[in-house]
Amino acid sequence: MITKHMIRTLMIETPTVPGNLGKVATAIGLVGADIGEVETVKVGPTYTMRNITVQVETEEQLNEIITAIEGLEKGIKLHTVSDEVLSAHEGGKIAMKSKMPIKSLAELRRVYTPGVADVCSLIEREPDKAEIYTTINNSVAIVTDGTAILGLGNIGPVAGMPVMEGKAALFDQLAGISGVPILLDTTDPEEIIRTVKNIAPGFGGILLEDIGSPHCFEVEDRLKEELNIPVMHDDQHGTAVVTLAAAISACKSAGIDLKEAKVGQIGLGAAGVAICRMFMAYGVQAVYGTDKSEMAMNRLKEYGGQTSSNIEELMETCDIIIATTGVPGLIKKEFVKEGQVILALSNPRPEIEPEVALEAGAAYAADGRSVNNVLGFPGIFRGALNAKSKEVNHEMLVAAAEAIASCTKHGDLVPDPLQPEVHEKVAEEVERVARRVYVGV
Numbered sequence: 001m002i003t004k005h006m007i008r009t010l011m012i013e014t015p016t017v018p019g020n021l022g023k024v025a026t027a028i029g030l031v032g033a034d035i036g037e038v039e040t041v042k043v044g045p046t047y048t049m050r051n052i053t054v055q056v057e058t059e060e061q062l063n064e065i066i067t068a069i070e071g072l073e074k075g076i077k078l079h080t081v082s083d084e085v086l087s088a089h090e091g092g093k094i095a096m097k098s099k100m101p102i103k104s105l106a107e108l109r110r111v112y113t114p115g116v117a118d119v120c121s122l123i124e125r126e127p128d129k130a131e132i133y134t135t136i137n138n139s140v141a142i143v144t145d146g147t148a149i150l151g152l153g154n155i156g157p158v159a160g161m162p163v164m165e166g167k168a169a170l171f172d173q174l175a176g177i178s179g180v181p182i183l184l185d186t187t188d189p190e191e192i193i194r195t196v197k198n199i200a201p202g203f204g205g206i207l208l209e210d211i212g213s214p215h216c217f218e219v220e221d222r223l224k225e226e227l228n229i230p231v232m233h234d235d236q237h238g239t240a241v242v243t244l245a246a247a248i249s250a251c252k253s254a255g256i257d258l259k260e261a262k263v264g265q266i267g268l269g270a271a272g273v274a275i276c277r278m279f280m281a282y283g284v285q286a287v288y289g290t291d292k293s294e295m296a297m298n299r300l301k302e303y304g305g306q307t308s309s310n311i312e313e314l315m316e317t318c319d320i321i322i323a324t325t326g327v328p329g330l331i332k333k334e335f336v337k338e339g340q341v342i343l344a345l346s347n348p349r350p351e352i353e354p355e356v357a358l359e360a361g362a363a364y365a366a367d368g369r370s371v372n373n374v375l376g377f378p379g380i381f382r383g384a385l386n387a388k389s390k391e392v393n394h395e396m397l398v399a400a401a402e403a404i405a406s407c408t409k410h411g412d413l414v415p416d417p418l419q420p421e422v423h424e425k426v427a428e429e430v431e432r433v434a435r436r437v438y439v440g441v
């Protein structure tokens with residue numbers, strides 16, 4: 001089964017006679033679409049109304065379903081076709097809310113003027129008190145310039161806002177952190193750095209998101225150097241953490257030593273270079289990378305990595321293949337070697353569908369939906385903020401990767417991202433390592 005990426009909900013009425021739902025399901029199946037959820041909205045004496053979610057590849061395939069259902073027997077009616085992903089975004093996904101009720105004048109005066117002035121004066125005298133009496137230490141800025149939104153490219157910060165809102169929603173739900181999207185109307189590294197430094201006093205940490213290469217490297221390096229709060233470019237290090245976790249789990253299940261495995265990285269942008277650096281620093285001896293850009297290849301060499309001239313060579317020789325190019329379908333099934341581990345991580349669509357890679361002989365295969373930095377960034381920041389760490393460093397990232405791997409069931413590559421224990425474990429391990437390194441406890 002190939003994963004379909006368009007999700008639509010069909011509201012369908014059928015006469016209340018056994019077998020009608022089966023006819024609808026068969027019509028959808030014959031077109032080659034997948035059925036997701038089936039929700040019964042109403043059961044009447046003569047008819048039943050259901051919402052049926054379908055996953056399709058293209059608009060044409062959706063139209064074929066519509067025609068097929070309309071061609072079924074009299075009484076089976078298609079009422080609406082809705083895009084629930086779009087509906088879920090109506091009005092945006094996040095909100096800044098008051099934690100305090102403000103229902104009486106006494107409460108108003110406590111929360112706002114004149115009461116608030118005393119708290120301001122206290123913080124002026126003792127700046128550390130901001131940690132106790134403001135939300136700063138629990139807030140992370142999610143900063144983008146819109147230059148590498150998922151694999152969609154340079155579509156601008158406003159078009160990237162749904163991704164930033166998604167990260168903020170995940171910060172809240174998985175780690176209790178207030179994530180605040182910051183959209184930058186500049187792609188100039190100096191201006192980005194200056195802006196982030198100027199807003200930094202309001203935040204306990206900075207998550208750089210979907211900032212394209214090569215300027216993302218300078219932006220992150222400089223901000224790490226010049227700010228004394230945790231700064232992490234998620235597409236680099238969040239991705240590298242989760243990829244390392246997946247590789248650790250795959251090697252454990254296959255009974256091989258990751259450090260002895262040959263790893264091939266396709267795409268040496270933000271995610272790819274960080275993955276290579278992470279694997280090399282973890283002790284993997286043979287890490288090779290390739291990219292269509294000479295500049296990207298040279299960058300890997302500067303970091304001490306080895307390059308390969310083409311994808312075919314990597315596919316032929318490596319045990320583990322990781323792809324982060326943003327190019328769907330780049331890896332042909334003929335390239336897949338028996339027993340390989342294939343992590344095709346580009347979103348929204350992978351370089352090879354996991355089902356195709358497995359059919360072609362891969363031992364393990366996954367895409368960016370499961371091997372996703374959502375498994376890393378919430379817990380990494382929770383741990384860093386808890387430890388009052390001034391940065392996110394390599395040891396903390398390795399601790400996060402090992403924590404994710406330790407939560408993974410035998411035979412799986414990564415755990416379920418909605419399992420709260422995973423994020424708790426990542427936070428705990430990151431905090432432990434951060435305290436050891438920075439606070440000395």
Ligand SMILES: NC(=O)C1=CN([C@@H]2O[C@H](COP(=O)(O)OP(=O)(O)OC[C@H]3O[C@@H](n4cnc5c(N)ncnc54)[C@H](O)[C@@H]3O)[C@@H](O)[C@H]2O)C=CC1
Binds near residue numbers: 152373
């Ligand atoms: N699963 C996950 O958690 C994550 C997935 N990603 C995905 O990885 C992809 C890349 O993201 P970034 O590294 O931020 O982008 P980027 O733009 O920094 O890097 C992409 C790199 O791929 C190279 N490339 C493009 N076409 C190629 C080809 N045909 N052959 C060889 N190299 C090629 C480019 O030259 C560039 O160096 C995106 O699709 C993104 O969604 C990124 C971060 C996290």
Ligand SMILES: CC(=O)C(=O)O
Binds near residue numbers: 150234
């Ligand atoms: C998941 C993510 O950060 C990306 O695809 O860019």
Ligand SMILES: [Mg+2]
Binds near residue numbers: 150210234235
């Ligand atoms: Mg991203």
